[in-house]
Amino acid sequence: MRAATPSNVCVSRSRSSQLLATSNATWSLSESVSGAASRSANAIWQYLSKYTGHFQATVPFDSKVARRRGIRAEASALMPETPLPELRHTAAHVLAYAVQDLFPGAKPTIGPAIENGFYYDFDRATPFTPEDLERLEARMREIVSADYEMTGREVSRADAIATFRDNPYKVEIAEQIPEGEPITLYTIGQFTDLCRGGHAKRTGEIGALKLQSVAGAYWHGDEHNAMLQRIYGTAWHTQRELDEYLLQLEEAQRRDHRKLGTELDLFSIEEDAGGGLVFWHPKGAIVREIVEAFIREGLRERGYLPVITPHVVSERLYEISGHLENYAQNMFGPLEVENQRFRLKPMNCPGHILIYKSHLRSYRDLPLRYSEFGTVYRFERSGVLHGLTRVRGFTQDDAHLFCMPDQLQREFEQTVEEALRLLRAFRFDDFACYLSTREPLARGATDDVAETAIRNALERANLPFVVDQGGGAFYGPKLDINVRDAIGRIWQLGTVQVDFMLPERFDLTYRGSDGRDHRPVMIHRALAGSMERFFGILVEHFGGAFPVWLAPVQAVVVPIAEQQLSYARETLAQLHGAGFRAEIDESNEKLGYKIRHWKTQKVPYILVCGKQEVEDGTLNVNERGVEEKRSLSVASFIEELRSTVSSRA
RNA sequence: GCCGUCGUAGCUCAGUGGUAGAGCAUUUCCUUGGUAAGGAAAAGGCCACGGGUUCAAUCCCCGUCGACGGCUCCA
Numbered sequence: 001m002r003a004a005t006p007s008n009v010c011v012s013r014s015r016s017s018q019l020l021a022t023s024n025a026t027w028s029l030s031e032s033v034s035g036a037a038s039r040s041a042n043a044i045w046q047y048l049s050k051y052t053g054h055f056q057a058t059v060p061f062d063s064k065v066a067r068r069r070g071i072r073a074e075a076s077a078l079m080p081e082t083p084l085p086e087l088r089h090t091a092a093h094v095l096a097y098a099v100q101d102l103f104p105g106a107k108p109t110i111g112p113a114i115e116n117g118f119y120y121d122f123d124r125a126t127p128f129t130p131e132d133l134e135r136l137e138a139r140m141r142e143i144v145s146a147d148y149e150m151t152g153r154e155v156s157r158a159d160a161i162a163t164f165r166d167n168p169y170k171v172e173i174a175e176q177i178p179e180g181e182p183i184t185l186y187t188i189g190q191f192t193d194l195c196r197g198g199h200a201k202r203t204g205e206i207g208a209l210k211l212q213s214v215a216g217a218y219w220h221g222d223e224h225n226a227m228l229q230r231i232y233g234t235a236w237h238t239q240r241e242l243d244e245y246l247l248q249l250e251e252a253q254r255r256d257h258r259k260l261g262t263e264l265d266l267f268s269i270e271e272d273a274g275g276g277l278v279f280w281h282p283k284g285a286i287v288r289e290i291v292e293a294f295i296r297e298g299l300r301e302r303g304y305l306p307v308i309t310p311h312v313v314s315e316r317l318y319e320i321s322g323h324l325e326n327y328a329q330n331m332f333g334p335l336e337v338e339n340q341r342f343r344l345k346p347m348n349c350p351g352h353i354l355i356y357k358s359h360l361r362s363y364r365d366l367p368l369r370y371s372e373f374g375t376v377y378r379f380e381r382s383g384v385l386h387g388l389t390r391v392r393g394f395t396q397d398d399a400h401l402f403c404m405p406d407q408l409q410r411e412f413e414q415t416v417e418e419a420l421r422l423l424r425a426f427r428f429d430d431f432a433c434y435l436s437t438r439e440p441l442a443r444g445a446t447d448d449v450a451e452t453a454i455r456n457a458l459e460r461a462n463l464p465f466v467v468d469q470g471g472g473a474f475y476g477p478k479l480d481i482n483v484r485d486a487i488g489r490i491w492q493l494g495t496v497q498v499d500f501m502l503p504e505r506f507d508l509t510y511r512g513s514d515g516r517d518h519r520p521v522m523i524h525r526a527l528a529g530s531m532e533r534f535f536g537i538l539v540e541h542f543g544g545a546f547p548v549w550l551a552p553v554q555a556v557v558v559p560i561a562e563q564q565l566s567y568a569r570e571t572l573a574q575l576h577g578a579g580f581r582a583e584i585d586e587s588n589e590k591l592g593y594k595i596r597h598w599k600t601q602k603v604p605y606i607l608v609c610g611k612q613e614v615e616d617g618t619l620n621v622n623e624r625g626v627e628e629k630r631s632l633s634v635a636s637f638i639e640e641l642r643s644t645v646s647s648r649a
Numbered sequence: 650g651c652c653g654u655c656g657u658a659g660c661u662c663a664g665u666g667g668u669a670g671a672g673c674a675u676u677u678c679c680u681u682g683g684u685a686a687g688g689a690a691a692a693g694g695c696c697a698c699g700g701g702u703u704c705a706a707u708c709c710c711c712g713u714c715g716a717c718g719g720c721u722c723c724a
Contacts, residue, residue: 119719127653215719216652223721227652230719258717262660271697271715330722376724381650382715384722396724495724529724561681588680589687596685610683622684629684 081237082200088113090150090200091140091209091235092120097191098139099231103132108193109169109219109228116245117234121217123169124229133211133231140209147204148188152197155185160194169219170194208242209235251487257539258387264544264601266552267388267535276385276392278532283552286581287538288531290550292373294425295397295528298418304371304399309351311375315341321350322505330378332392348374349499349524352400353506361510366520367403367411373531374398388536389491395531401523402508405449408498411523412457412479415496419481419527420461422494425648426538427547430484433463436471446521450477450498475501481527485541493534494527545602545624549645555605557584557619558594564609571609571619571634578638580645595622607637 082090092111099106099122111120128136155163157174160183164170174194177183186195188203200206211233219225236242253259261267266284269275280288299306315334318324323331323346332344345351352370361368375395384390401411423431435454438447454477458465465479472478478497482490499522502508509517528534538546548554555575559568568584575582585594591608598606608620608629619637621630632640 130654213718214653217720218651221720223651227720229652232719269716275715378723381722383650383652383720386717390723394724398724492724526724533724558684560683563681588678590680590682591684592682593686594684599685606684608684612683620683 085113088118092118121228257536260544304369344377371399408453428483433465436468438472560610
């Protein structure tokens with residue numbers, strides 16, 4: 001026996017009977033001493049060693065042939081790792097099998113793999129209860145232990161329809177499979193499902209699974225269709241991976257901005273005021289003001305001009321902009337006053353456009369960049385509200401650029417620079433850019449200009465990006481920026497959109513050097529997105545432990561006993577004098593209690609003053625995340641704080 | 650909006666067909682202390698709201714509102 005050298009390669013079978021080599025696992029093969037066999041085995045791992053460490057190298061492999069030729073694999077290779085989506089898809093079949101056994105009346109519909117697991121939708125009059133899930137999970141484990149082989153066979157459309165004649169959903173799927181595509185049935189044990197394939201070879205490959213929740217979902221996601229019962233679950237190769245995943249979920253819950261918002265007294269949403277409307281408490285508002293100041297600084301440097309527009313305006317404005325026509329169900333209002341109908345502002349663009357239109361504009365004025373922390377209100381359906389990330393009233397770091405088509409390029413570059421500045425400062429190291437283009441039908445002559453501008457700007461900044469064909473807004477192509485937070489979740493922040501439509505609707509013009517009027521192009525851009533969402537993401541990204549420059553309380557002075565009160569107050573005054581956000585803990589509690597309290601509040605510096613410190617004129621500095629305590633003079637602590645804050649460390 | 654789960658003190662949660670409890674937080678007193686909870690007392694509740702069943706409802710039933718998990722949507 002001989003172990004393969006590429007130690008970081010794992011091998012899994014893909015559908016096309018090839019070996020799929022991925023990183024992060026151990027691969028080993030053993031072989032008999034027969035010459036032919038050893039040659040093939042050698043060929044395999046020579047190929048693999050070439051790809052050690054590389055993601056997804058494929059080599060032709062057929063387990064039956066290999067067995068016949070005497071190539072044997074060790075346990076890990078005998079049971080090659082199926083890609084997770086296929087494993088989870090298999091788990092969905094296992095779930096449907098269990099449902100068939102325990103709830104024969106429930107009709108299976110579809111059951112795909114999703115990002116962290118899988119779901120399966122069933123048509124059943126009564127919803128599944130948590131107890132049902134436990135029973136199903138137990139049955140699923142039996143099915144996994146039985147290690148059924150997943151066997152597939154191709155059938156005719158008529159056969160498929162006949163097989164599922166009692167299940168209108170499956171019949172519908174069978175009817176809609178395009179001509180020429182194979183129709184396949186897959187079977188494990190006593191359960192057969194209509195399915196296009198992509199499975200583990202055997203149910204036993206599922207090392208760990210868990211059913212998580214039930215939810216209603218519509219057939220085809222359309223609310224006019226029947227409501228189905230969806231069961232969510234997750235599946236992994238090993239119990240350890242499942243445990244890690246569950247731990248990550250727990251960590252996400254600990255960092256939930258709604259929970260931390262209450263614990264750290266950052267913000268609240270008040271039942272008496274209505275859902276989706278945010279009350280920023282002092283500690284949250286301080287952080288928001290710092291974020292705003294940071295953004296303003298960048299805007300000023302890049303030649304943006306501030307504007308401020310009303311929150312309530314006449315409906316007429318939205319008739320012109322077309323929002324009333326396309327967006328009415330998302331707008332608050334109308335409010336009737338003296339026979340005029342008013343609406344709460346759902347977007348800032350029309351207001352900025354009015355300012356543009358207030359003068360005759362020359363080509364010399366362009367590009368004109370209007371920025372506003374614009375508060376907008378959108379009537380979101382009650383079921384979609386979520387903490388700070390989905391609200392009904394929010395403030396965008398909005399700006400609208402009016403420019404000539406040949407200025408698009410430069411403006412995009414500048415916007416990308418600005419986005420990078422923001423992402424870096426707030427330590428979002430992991431982000432992705434999406435270029436969404438318009439549907440072929442909607443494309444105008446200017447789309448190519450805009451898309452090229454976006455592409456060039458991204459390439460110039462060395463940013464990789466993904467192209468989403470046809471995902472653009474109805475009025476033009478766009479660039480979206482998504483970030484991954486500290487625990488790996490993805491959030492959409494900023495969006496930059498090119499708009500050819502509104503300048504048309506509002507008949508915007510500028511006087512060109514030729515003395516004639518021309519149509520400007522508009523760029524809508526919000527880089528943080530909304531202050532509410534950005535703040536919510538920040539809270540989760542840092543787990544509430546804001547870096548010093550952002551922390552609502554940067555340092556707290558803690559006297560050990562009353563004798564040090566005056567010294568502590570003096571220190572506090574000095575910190576305030578130097579412009580820092582500091583507090584003092586004068587409470588009648590022991591040191592241990594105070595330390596605990598401020599640690600749970602995630603304050604970056606706790607400055608302890610006892611007898612010793614008063615004598616020496618120092619502070620005992622307890623820094624967040626640092627075990628070791630330091631003794632510093634007040635002056636040198638202030639110096640350290642100053643440099644930490646200015647470097648935004 | 651739809652489906653499901655849930656609404657008890659500021660927070661986290663017990664509990665019962667005979668109008669309520671804990672821990673933490675708050676206030677006061679004792680304690681004057683050396684790095685993640687010192688002790689005592691007080692205060693705090695239309696048990697989400699409205700209706701029904703009952704001699705009696707926080708509890709059972711119906712409705713409304715709200716929160717949460719999804720569907721859909723989006724900054």
